[in-house]
Amino acid sequence: MIQLMEKEDAATAADQRNEIVLDTRELNLWYGPEQALKNIALQMSEKQVTAIIGPSGCGKSTYIKSLNRMVEMNPLVRITGQVMFKKRNIFHKNYSVEELRTQVGMVFQKPNPFPKSIYENVAYGPRIHGIRKKKLLDEIVEKSLRDAALWDEVKDRLNENAYGLSGGQQQRLCIARTLSIEPEVILMDEPTSALDPISTLKIEELVQELKQDYTIVIVTHNMQQAARVSDQTAFFLNGEVVEFNDTVTLFSNPNDQRTEDYITGRFG
Amino acid sequence: MANNNLGVKEQIQQNLQKRNKRLMEKAVPLLLFTAAFISVLTTIGIVLTLVFDTFQFFRKVPFWEFFTSTDLSPLGKDPSFGILPLINGTIISSLIAMCVAIPIGLTSAIYLSEYATDRVRKLVKPMMEVLAGIPTIVYGFFAYSFVTPILTYIIPDLGAKNVLSPGIVMGIMIIPLVASLSEDAMSSVPNSMREGALALGATRFEVTLKVIIPAAISGIIASFVLAVSRAIGETMIVTIASGSSKNFTFDITESMQTMTAYIVEFTSGDAGSGTVGYYSLYAVGFTLFFFTLIMNLIAQYISRKFREAY
Numbered sequence: 001m002i003q004l005m006e007k008e009d010a011a012t013a014a015d016q017r018n019e020i021v022l023d024t025r026e027l028n029l030w031y032g033p034e035q036a037l038k039n040i041a042l043q044m045s046e047k048q049v050t051a052i053i054g055p056s057g058c059g060k061s062t063y064i065k066s067l068n069r070m071v072e073m074n075p076l077v078r079i080t081g082q083v084m085f086k087k088r089n090i091f092h093k094n095y096s097v098e099e100l101r102t103q104v105g106m107v108f109q110k111p112n113p114f115p116k117s118i119y120e121n122v123a124y125g126p127r128i129h130g131i132r133k134k135k136l137l138d139e140i141v142e143k144s145l146r147d148a149a150l151w152d153e154v155k156d157r158l159n160e161n162a163y164g165l166s167g168g169q170q171q172r173l174c175i176a177r178t179l180s181i182e183p184e185v186i187l188m189d190e191p192t193s194a195l196d197p198i199s200t201l202k203i204e205e206l207v208q209e210l211k212q213d214y215t216i217v218i219v220t221h222n223m224q225q226a227a228r229v230s231d232q233t234a235f236f237l238n239g240e241v242v243e244f245n246d247t248v249t250l251f252s253n254p255n256d257q258r259t260e261d262y263i264t265g266r267f268g
Numbered sequence: 269m270a271n272n273n274l275g276v277k278e279q280i281q282q283n284l285q286k287r288n289k290r291l292m293e294k295a296v297p298l299l300l301f302t303a304a305f306i307s308v309l310t311t312i313g314i315v316l317t318l319v320f321d322t323f324q325f326f327r328k329v330p331f332w333e334f335f336t337s338t339d340l341s342p343l344g345k346d347p348s349f350g351i352l353p354l355i356n357g358t359i360i361s362s363l364i365a366m367c368v369a370i371p372i373g374l375t376s377a378i379y380l381s382e383y384a385t386d387r388v389r390k391l392v393k394p395m396m397e398v399l400a401g402i403p404t405i406v407y408g409f410f411a412y413s414f415v416t417p418i419l420t421y422i423i424p425d426l427g428a429k430n431v432l433s434p435g436i437v438m439g440i441m442i443i444p445l446v447a448s449l450s451e452d453a454m455s456s457v458p459n460s461m462r463e464g465a466l467a468l469g470a471t472r473f474e475v476t477l478k479v480i481i482p483a484a485i486s487g488i489i490a491s492f493v494l495a496v497s498r499a500i501g502e503t504m505i506v507t508i509a510s511g512s513s514k515n516f517t518f519d520i521t522e523s524m525q526t527m528t529a530y531i532v533e534f535t536s537g538d539a540g541s542g543t544v545g546y547y548s549l550y551a552v553g554f555t556l557f558f559f560t561l562i563m564n565l566i567a568q569y570i571s572r573k574f575r576e577a578y
Contacts, residue, residue, distance in 0.1 A: 070467060075385070102469035112460035115483050125468040128478065174464070181468060 051226035054236030105178035111170035113162035148176035168199025321550035357524035368439025373446025408508035429511030453487020486571035493567035
């Protein structure tokens, strides 16, 4: 009895240190007859950055898109297994996708601002979720843009069309848009692959800042980027997780031969 | 085939030297230009004819009277030419048509672009376009012999010839135009816009209403205006089902004549060449032309003003 209690205490202590926000359990996914994800099991802890690396077609994008169920936009997709977000299975039929997506936000590969003003882009999310007061919207817009390190560049032209911004600024605007509804998790699907090196650096710095408040999952084909920004890294190959470890260990001392081959540039 | 012995480079050189090839290159643009110029020339010709004969008309009937008088009786002993009853008939029948076509056309476009599966879209869109291919004369007697009797059950006072029934049928006729063009505008909004909004927890309807429609608004408005132009210019349906009463009235259960129907009535035998009635055709035709021109300019202005570039 005493032993059991001790065990429970230990477990709570561990939880407090590093609560698991996203827990993927035996996730399988098919596009029609083709299996894209095989038995994925990954845990993402609160306020940590998890990088997902792997060659093209390894399922990393499919995986990150299943975390906010965007993958279901493809009608051929079939899923088994579970993803527990704060201990609730996101695929459960009572879990509304809208509710999930307000808490698990996403930044896409190509910047995709709406063809509206900078202000309207950031205010869109809060508006559709019922926030109408102009003053509050103003505050949200400013805070989100500040947090996305874009405020100083755009504060004098909030009413101009977002498409007048540079690619890197557009991507930070999309990050601000995601932050505007205060999610817990931010998924980033190769957020810098369409950007120049300086814009990439800015986004990477931003990820470091955002880590203070958000749990981040970032898909990248750039291993240096994974090494720079993440706390833990998962290596995907052919729809499977080959190795999942803290980033320093995975890059300096990989367990699996395939991981070593990939990170040393022998394939991929 | 003696060339076969030559190398590739030599053959290419020889081919470049050919005279008729260079001649073709000069003739083709000329040919293309001529083809394009034919339509320009026709337009100029039509406008000139209209202007010239309209001018003839206004030498006999004062300009002021034509546009302010509500009295139109071209064949009376003391003929009078006020175009207002015709303009009134045209506007009212087009308004009724738009009241039918815009809501139904736009909602079908939303359904097809945002909700329907690929299979349904591929089935429904061609079927709608068949609706656009039905000859207008068929719509005309459909309005007269089918819709009017049905409407009489609801509105017992409805005249055998009335503007309501052809207005509704014209609306049905232009639904495919509105639906098809709006659907094109909406489905050409990039998918990344939908993803961006969905990822913020928007429902499909919120995405449609607040992202897709604003982004496609210029195409949607263009489809409305094209549909209005089509309704204004539509002839057979109103000629058959709305009759030729030249009363100035706002009662949609009564017969009204549109500008187009007036032209039909007069070109099918009533007006002798050179009479005032004959020239009135050109004045009415010119007014009609002016109407559609204005519609197109409005369309251009609106779609430029509301454009959301992506």
